Amino acid sequence: MDGKRIQDYWSSEVDALVRTYQQFETLIPSPNGAGAEHKGEDGRFVEDLLREYLSRHLPQGLEVLTGFILRPAVKTGDYGRERSKESDAHSTQLDIIVFDTANYPVFQRFGNSVIVPPEGVVGIISVKKHLNDGDIKKECSALFEAATLCQTLGSNNPNDKVRGPYLALVSVKSKIEKSRTDALSWIFNQVGDAYNGKSDVTFDKLVGFIGALDEWSIFKRRPDSNLTSAEYVGFRHQNGESHLGLQFLLTGVLSVFYDETRRNLRRPGYTAFPSHRPHDTHLGGVPCTSLR
Structure with missing residues (x-):
């Protein structure tokens, strides 16, 4: 199979994204080190950049938003009472929510900031300007809790759960590489630690991608029929491979959007x-109880 044109195209898109951020740093420089002068605006600019690039390439009707997921303990469908023993629950504030506004309503909206029900959530992405040592466990745990809110039932077969949203942690650059000899293995160990002690750890609720867009990617492989753990592999981006990170994101979101349960x-x-192109390292598995 070929696909070289597509690879070159996505590489150009990622290179342009990184260059745009570098221009922001050039125009609003920090006097005390790398990055822009205003750290809060620096981070929001990265979120806005990634939202813009994803919005360009996702199907019409999928919006790339920010805000909260609210899971009300109410009836679903015509007679669904699966939440009868639950209480209303909501997520922490999420950097990026990919939401199917073509088919699902929104509780509240202010520009791109929303409060949405879980049924329409297709992807949840945590965004960092620079990925630091303390981010992995914290962000994976937050993504797990948000994904737990999104466990919903299908309409064709109400006994089957709908495939959960794609989960990712994305940065422009990584500071972990500079302080760790084997950064990918160290990050994977942090991922495993994030789920220790949690109950009902399913494949869908484990992070699907962690990456610094133009440096490296950690990817959760498709499950096999004998599912006991989620297997993760690592890629160190070579020349011309800056497309990998953005492609993992788009492929993950689209695979959920077009899944037969949806x-x-x-x-x-x-x-x-x-x-x-083989992966550079097989990182290992994170135990899980079931697919979803």
């Missing part, structure tokens, strides 16, 4: 990974 549409040929 709709009866065939996913288009939209991303292209090198056919004979």
